[in-house]
Amino acid sequence: MTTTDAAIQIHRGLNGVYFDRTKTSFIDGREGQLLYRGYDIHDLAERSTFEETVYLLLYGELPTRAQLAVLDADLKAAREIPAGIIDVIRAVQDAHPMDVLRTVMSALSAYDPEVADNSTEATIRKGIRLTSQAATIVMTHEALRNGRTPVAPSKTLSHAANFLYMLTGEEPSADTARLMDVDFILHAEHGPNASAFTARVIAGTQANLHAAITGAIGALSGPSHGGAAENVMQMAMEIEDSAKAADYVKVLREQDKPVMGFGHRVYKVEDPRARHLRERVKQLSQEREEPQWYAILEAVVEAMTPYARRGIHVNVDFYAGVIYYLNGFPPDLFVPIFACGRVPGWTVQVVEQLENNVLIRPLTQYVGPMDLQYVPIEQRG
Ligand SMILES: CC(C)(COP(=O)(O)OP(=O)(O)OC[C@H]1O[C@@H](n2cnc3c(N)ncnc32)[C@H](O)[C@@H]1OP(=O)(O)O)[C@@H](O)C(=O)NCCC(=O)NCCS
Numbered sequence: 526m527t528t529t530d531a532a533i534q535i536h537r538g539l540n541g542v543y544f545d546r547t548k549t550s551f552i553d554g555r556e557g558q559l560l561y562r563g564y565d566i567h568d569l570a571e572r573s574t575f576e577e578t579v580y581l582l583l584y585g586e587l588p589t590r591a592q593l594a595v596l597d598a599d600l601k602a603a604r605e606i607p608a609g610i611i612d613v614i615r616a617v618q619d620a621h622p623m624d625v626l627r628t629v630m631s632a633l634s635a636y637d638p639e640v641a642d643n644s645t646e647a648t649i650r651k652g653i654r655l656t657s658q659a660a661t662i663v664m665t666h667e668a669l670r671n672g673r674t675p676v677a678p679s680k681t682l683s684h685a686a687n688f689l690y691m692l693t694g695e696e697p698s699a700d701t702a703r704l705m706d707v708d709f710i711l712h713a714e715h716g717p718n719a720s721a722f723t724a725r726v727i728a729g730t731q732a733n734l735h736a737a738i739t740g741a742i743g744a745l746s747g748p749s750h751g752g753a754a755e756n757v758m759q760m761a762m763e764i765e766d767s768a769k770a771a772d773y774v775k776v777l778r779e780q781d782k783p784v785m786g787f788g789h790r791v792y793k794v795e796d797p798r799a800r801h802l803r804e805r806v807k808q809l810s811q812e813r814e815e816p817q818w819y820a821i822l823e824a825v826v827e828a829m830t831p832y833a834r835r836g837i838h839v840n841v842d843f844y845a846g847v848i849y850y851l852n853g854f855p856p857d858l859f860v861p862i863f864a865c866g867r868v869p870g871w872t873v874q875v876v877e878q879l880e881n882n883v884l885i886r887p888l889t890q891y892v893g894p895m896d897l898q899y900v901p902i903e904q905r906g
Contacts, residue, residue: 526659533890539722541791544885549810549873550714554791558800561714562586570801575684575709576600579656579869581747582714583649596653601655604678604687607636611665611675618894622663622861623746627739629662630655632844634735641733644797645690645752654870659868660684663861664691669844681771688865692853701852708848711798711841714870716791720744720751721874728878729885742864748785751842754859758846761821770824786843787829793836802844809851854888 534540534853551560559566562581566777569578580588580596587769614631617625635638637654639647668675668691685706689697697705716723723738723744736896740799746753764773777784789796810819842863849859 530890535890538790538888542821544717545878545881545883547716547877549582550716552716552791553710554789554793557792557794559715559795563720566711566797567801569710570707570798573710575706575713575866578710579653579684582869582873583652596622597648600657600684601680603654604680606633606658606665610636610662611669614662614666614670614888616652618666622666622745622857623742623751623864625666626659626662626707626760626861626864627742627746629666630659630735630742631739633658634659635735635813637735640735643728643731643733645876645880648734648872648876648879652869652876655707655734655738655867655872657684658699658707658808659865660688661691663858663865664688667692667855677690688862689852702737703881704809704848705852708803708845709866711801712845712866712870714867714873717874718750718790719747720867721871724871724886725878728875729882730886731879731882734872734875737875738868738871741867745864745867746860751860753785753842753862754849754863755856756846757848758856760785760825761818761847764821764825767817767820770821772843773840774825774828784825784829784832786825786846787832788837789838789840792838792840795838798841799839799844802848806844806847809848813851815851818851822847822889838873 532666542665549562552564554556560587561569561578564573564581564587569581573581576597577588577593579600580593584592589895608633610629613629614625618630619630633655637651639651642648647817657678664678665675679690682690682696683702683706685708686697688709689702689705715721720741724741727737727740728734748756760773764770774784787821805824810816822844826843828838829837845863846856846859849862854862
């Protein structure tokens with residue numbers, strides 16, 4: 526094949542390209558269907574817990590009570606982070622929390638005894654540890670940058686309840702913990718999106734899980750991927766009043782800017798995860814006596830109705846931001862929360878990649894100049 530071959534088909538952004546087979550998750554973007562390991566996301570969001578979903582993703586089937594108890598104990602046992610890691614957090618505490626999480630995730634490789642073991646069993650064990658450690662990193666950083674002593678992780682609370690507990694030092698209500706639990710379930714896995722693909726590319730070189738997840742966090746930090754929840758909250762704050770939403774959207778679109786929390790590379794109907802958060806935002810806004818947030822979001826949805834014909838609907842990030850905000854999380858923690866929920870998904874993508882590994886190395890068609898004459902620097906004008 527030559528670089529001028531007219532037969533070369535370019536798939537920019539790898540849009541619509543299948544690069545492998547998977548047993549992890551199924552996404553039908555036209556029907557709005559999402560399955561983790563064959564189980565409908567609606568069943569999981571309504572009936573499962575994050576711990577059970579983690580087990581399902583990592584081991585491929587729903588756990589028995591005994592299996593779940595072992596995973597739960599492993600997650601709880603991994604919550605503490607080494608003192609050296611706390612020093613690293615302190616050293617970079619002024620950076621954006623996603624940059625901190627990425628840096629510290631990388632640093633954790635120095636402390637994991639199995640870092641170089643890429644067997645399935647060790648990768649799953651590391652994924653379990655990193656799921657817990659990521660949550661502690663984010664909450665330790667939040668405390669340190671605000672001059673507070675970090676709240677030591679609970680030894681008894683569920684993953685979601687412990688996450689909220691580390692923010693305030695107070696045990697959340699069962700309803701609040703369940704809301705966070707559902708949010709983590711909805712974010713746990715989503716096929717080869719940009720961050721999971723990054724993790725697979727890194728694993729494809731036989732690098733270790735810490736390297737793959739560090740890269741994935743970098744990919745997730747961009748506003749086209751994980752950053753949207755933060756931007757949606759910013760948008761809601763700028764709009765201030767639901768009556769102003771239509772004008773706000775109009776101005777954005779006149780500038781050809783995307784409306785955050787809308788559109789998806791795969792879903793051309795509503796993202797199936799969004800509905801589980803929509804009802805909860807409504808309820809939470811009322812409970813916290815801040816109904817304006819739900820009203821603003823719904824006014825934006827109304828203003829975006831003409832775009833639905835073109836397949837642009839709300840995605841999971843549209844409602845997530847307000848939930849985090851109403852639970853006391855500052856906006857720059859929204860993407861790290863997403864990352865904490867996604868660690869199991871990245872892990873299973875890496876496991877799948879390693880079990881049937883191939884170096885991922887696509888091509889670009891060269892369209893630049895050729896056969897240029899090298900001119901020594903002293904002769905260049
Ligand atoms: C997610 C996203 C990056 C997908 O991008 P993509 O698959 O590459 O699709 P494109 O950006 O090429 O968009 C296709 C068309 O839909 C329009 N569109 C996509 N998302 C839009 C949005 N959020 N608001 C308004 N128009 C949008 C684009 O302007 C483009 O229109 P055109 O064909 O007239 O140029 C994109 O929808 C986006 O930027 N959304 C906002 C950020 C966000 O919510 N991200 C979280 C994803 S879970």
